[in-house]
Amino acid sequence: MRNITLSQAVNEALAEEMRRDPTVFIIGEDVAEAGTPFKVLSGLVEEFGTQRVIDTPISEPGFMGIAVGAAMTGARPVVDLMFGDFIFLIMDQLCNQAAKTHYMSGGKLSVPLVLRTNLGATRRSAAQHSQSLHALVAHIPGLKVALPSSAYEAKGLMKTAIRDNNPVVIFEDKLMYSDKAPVPDEEYLIPFGQAEIKRAGKDITLVATSSMVQVCEKAADILAAENISAEVIDPRTIVPLDEETLVNSAKKTSRVIVVDEGHQSYGITGEIASRINEKAFYHLDAPVLRMGAMDVPVPFSPVLEDLTVPTPEAVVEKARKLVSGEMIHAA
Amino acid sequence: MSPVKKKTNSEDYLRMYRQMVRIRVFEDNANQLYLSAKMPGLTHMYSGEEAVAVGICEALRVSDKITSTHRGHGHCVAKGARFKEMFCELLGREEGYCRGKGGSMHIADQSNGNLGANAIVGGSMGIATGSALRAKLQGSDDVTVCFFGDGATAQGLLYEVMNMAALWKLPVIYACENNGYSEYTKTEEIAAGSIVARAEAFGIESFRVDGQDVLAVNDLAQKLVGRARRGEGPFFIELVTYRYHGHHVGDINRDYYRSKEEEAIWKERRDPIVNFGKWLTDEGVASAKELQAIEEEVRADAKAAVEYALAARYPEAAEVDMHVYAATDPDTLRPGA
Ligand SMILES: Cc1ncc(C[n+]2csc(CCOP(=O)(O)OP(=O)(O)O)c2C)c(N)n1
Ligand SMILES: [Mg+2]
Numbered sequence: 001m002r003n004i005t006l007s008q009a010v011n012e013a014l015a016e017e018m019r020r021d022p023t024v025f026i027i028g029e030d031v032a033e034a035g036t037p038f039k040v041l042s043g044l045v046e047e048f049g050t051q052r053v054i055d056t057p058i059s060e061p062g063f064m065g066i067a068v069g070a071a072m073t074g075a076r077p078v079v080d081l082m083f084g085d086f087i088f089l090i091m092d093q094l095c096n097q098a099a100k101t102h103y104m105s106g107g108k109l110s111v112p113l114v115l116r117t118n119l120g121a122t123r124r125s126a127a128q129h130s131q132s133l134h135a136l137v138a139h140i141p142g143l144k145v146a147l148p149s150s151a152y153e154a155k156g157l158m159k160t161a162i163r164d165n166n167p168v169v170i171f172e173d174k175l176m177y178s179d180k181a182p183v184p185d186e187e188y189l190i191p192f193g194q195a196e197i198k199r200a201g202k203d204i205t206l207v208a209t210s211s212m213v214q215v216c217e218k219a220a221d222i223l224a225a226e227n228i229s230a231e232v233i234d235p236r237t238i239v240p241l242d243e244e245t246l247v248n249s250a251k252k253t254s255r256v257i258v259v260d261e262g263h264q265s266y267g268i269t270g271e272i273a274s275r276i277n278e279k280a281f282y283h284l285d286a287p288v289l290r291m292g293a294m295d296v297p298v299p300f301s302p303v304l305e306d307l308t309v310p311t312p313e314a315v316v317e318k319a320r321k322l323v324s325g326e327m328i329h330a331a
Numbered sequence: 332m333s334p335v336k337k338k339t340n341s342e343d344y345l346r347m348y349r350q351m352v353r354i355r356v357f358e359d360n361a362n363q364l365y366l367s368a369k370m371p372g373l374t375h376m377y378s379g380e381e382a383v384a385v386g387i388c389e390a391l392r393v394s395d396k397i398t399s400t401h402r403g404h405g406h407c408v409a410k411g412a413r414f415k416e417m418f419c420e421l422l423g424r425e426e427g428y429c430r431g432k433g434g435s436m437h438i439a440d441q442s443n444g445n446l447g448a449n450a451i452v453g454g455s456m457g458i459a460t461g462s463a464l465r466a467k468l469q470g471s472d473d474v475t476v477c478f479f480g481d482g483a484t485a486q487g488l489l490y491e492v493m494n495m496a497a498l499w500k501l502p503v504i505y506a507c508e509n510n511g512y513s514e515y516t517k518t519e520e521i522a523a524g525s526i527v528a529r530a531e532a533f534g535i536e537s538f539r540v541d542g543q544d545v546l547a548v549n550d551l552a553q554k555l556v557g558r559a560r561r562g563e564g565p566f567f568i569e570l571v572t573y574r575y576h577g578h579h580v581g582d583i584n585r586d587y588y589r590s591k592e593e594e595a596i597w598k599e600r601r602d603p604i605v606n607f608g609k610w611l612t613d614e615g616v617a618s619a620k621e622l623q624a625i626e627e628e629v630r631a632d633a634k635a636a637v638e639y640a641l642a643a644r645y646p647e648a649a650e651v652d653m654h655v656y657a658a659t660d661p662d663t664l665r666p667g668a
Contacts, residue, residue: 033587034515057485057521058452058513086451124372124423126434128450296652300434301423302371303645 003180006172007040009151010116013158014041014078016187018048021076024162025052027063028080036080038118038177064090064115068098068167071113076162081117084171085131090115098167099142114161118174119147119261120211121298121309130298130305132210132261135268137169138239144168144192145239149213151181153236156190164192173211173261193240197249201231204255204319207246207272208232212259218312219319228323238268243275250280255322256288259310264292286327289318341616347389347545348611349625351381351604354405356626356633357414358576361404361421361435365580369641370421374435377405379575382603383508384409386548387476387568390556396444396462396475398455401436402508402574403448406478411443414636424643431646432654444473452513453479453486456505460492463503463565472560474502482513484526490533496565497533504555505530505567508542510574515588530567542572543603546610573597 004012018024026044028036032055035042045053056063060081067077081087087094098111119132138145144166148154154172161168198213199220208216213234220230231249235241250256256276258269269290276288294308321327358378364370377384380402388397388409399406407417412428420427421435428440439447446462449455459477466473483489484507496503507526511518527537538555541547548570555566575598577585611617662668 030515037514055516055520058482059485059487061487062485089451124434126372126437126450127432128436128454294652296655297432299432299651300372300429300437301431301646303423303648304431304651307648307651 001182001184004151004183005178005180006151006154007177009155009183010040010158013155015044017159017162023074024076026078026080027054027056027067029056029058029082031055031080060086060089061093064093067113068093068111071111072109076112078114078116081115083129084117084119084133085128087133095140099140103142110165111167112165113167115169117171119171120173120175122305123175124302126300127297134171135262138268146170146237147210148172149210149234152183153190155183156188159189160192192237193242195233195235195242195245198232198234201229203229203253203323205231205233205249205253207256207258208234209260211261212310215310215312216259216315219315222312222316223319246276247279250276251283254283254285257291257318259291259315261293261309263295264290265295267292286322344611344616347385348607350385350409352626352629354381354408355604356629357404357408360633360637362580371423372434373579373581375402375579376576377402380405380508380510380572382545382548383542383570383572386545387506387552389549390552393443394473396446398446398459398477399448400478400480401450403438407438407440407445410445412440414633415639418636418640419643422640424640425646426643453483453488456488456492460496460501460503463501466502474556474559476504476506478506478508480513481507481509481518485521493530493533493535497535500562500564502559502564504559507569508572509569510572514578527567527569535565535567537567539569542570543601545603545607
């Protein structure tokens, strides 16, 4: 094991898969020489050339569509979408074309592509560069959605995504690109639909995605000092979702908070909470709670922006109330 | 330029000069705020492109509209914005033009007809065209100018709205600021064929102009704005210009995509402010001393605004969920109202 950054982990995953499979190529804005604004792809064009690391004009729907066509005819494109917020520009190609082709063709055509993009606020980038929009695509049957929470997941999930025969959308947390985590030297893949218990506990379950895993781990530390034992679970992919691990944990602890950086309303916290309610109802001591980003466009001013995203302190406060029984009739 | 014209226009000339200096000085201060870690986030400098915004906006009146870009401070200043509210916005303060909610990339100044900067490349092309449609429907002769970069010409939206603008003869001017780069990529690598020819294909009269020459830009803009007011629009202008800084303030090591020599040539030979200042003194419109005084005044103005903004209040926490929805007067919702 060595400690590498999330950036390096993604870079390694791509390089390994590109060496392994000549049909894999990268396409997007400033991916080649510039290696993306976040420098995640640095060095790839030097190894694989401009035929496989393709710079595009600022034409998101265009290059997304091109990737869909290339995937349908035998390639495995990895589309680089500079900011998750730009997903609105490519929705037709992603959701009406890529997501539905396999089904509409009666299983005859498939679209094995990866869309890698990012999520996460608090970078002081305002409302059009800070959104966490994974719920939008998770809503569309035919798309798989992965949310790596550290360098380790970023590498393993990327490799699986590239080999998967479906369109997969990976959202990296843009604030985590330079965070380091232990990553094995040898090759590994992380299967989709397998949640990871990041920390075992018995009093309360914190289901956390992406950027919120760190937040919940910090919350769990604080709670531990108060003798509240929190289990932190990272679903890693939200489509497919490892319901079993989540439900088993809920049955064990009887209290659950689902924490995610997407907007709370109509977001994935509601979906996950609902599935736990349906399958663990008799084991629960309290309603499953949701914590998402505030239902506001992300404000620029730091004093406002910091209010919009769940923090360890906010999670701790909710967890305390849940454990003490205060929320039983409140929610 | 004839001497007669020169005399009658000297006030306009000096205002144009001052506006260009205001943009340069605003950006110098914004860059300093970034470098000294006093400004949250990143920002994109307009320095080098001043003649574009000023040449065009000086042909507009307050009720005319503009839409702006991620590199939007220049448009905002040129359309008449004040330093104080702009710096407050860049620093996320309550007194900013957008109450600190938008920041550099979303700065808008409704009072001067600036419909806003945009962090989505090409994101304002529909908005500008819609604003022109509104003017036409309303029977007003206001004109809208849509600023966007060379990189933004790759967005399909442009071609959809130019088609409609041409079909419906809308009073909109598409102003493409070709600064040679989109982010870290040269324009010739991302734009096939000729940019103006694309607009011409829709039957839109198109022009290419030296964006470092404020008089050339202003001359053309005066003509086209006048014609657009009379229903002869739309028009398309490609303005050849250059950005002095990196793509954003953090883009410091950029030799790999743009040489220092190239930057030096533009800065030393093509500077829009220096060259216009020289013309003003050569033509006897102003003395070097007078121009110097303008700059000092502007610098003092900016310094005061920065100090004000640094000390200004942040928005109250309660503002965070204000303005998500606009209020609707319930009286208008009664049947028959
Ligand atoms: C739809 C969209 N794609 C990509 C970006 C990232 N981005 C921001 S500015 C920029 C380059 C824009 O180039 P250009 O239009 O020439 O304007 P300039 O920066 O040169 O003024 C890019 C790719 C974005 N903000 N929006
Ligand atoms: Mg440009």
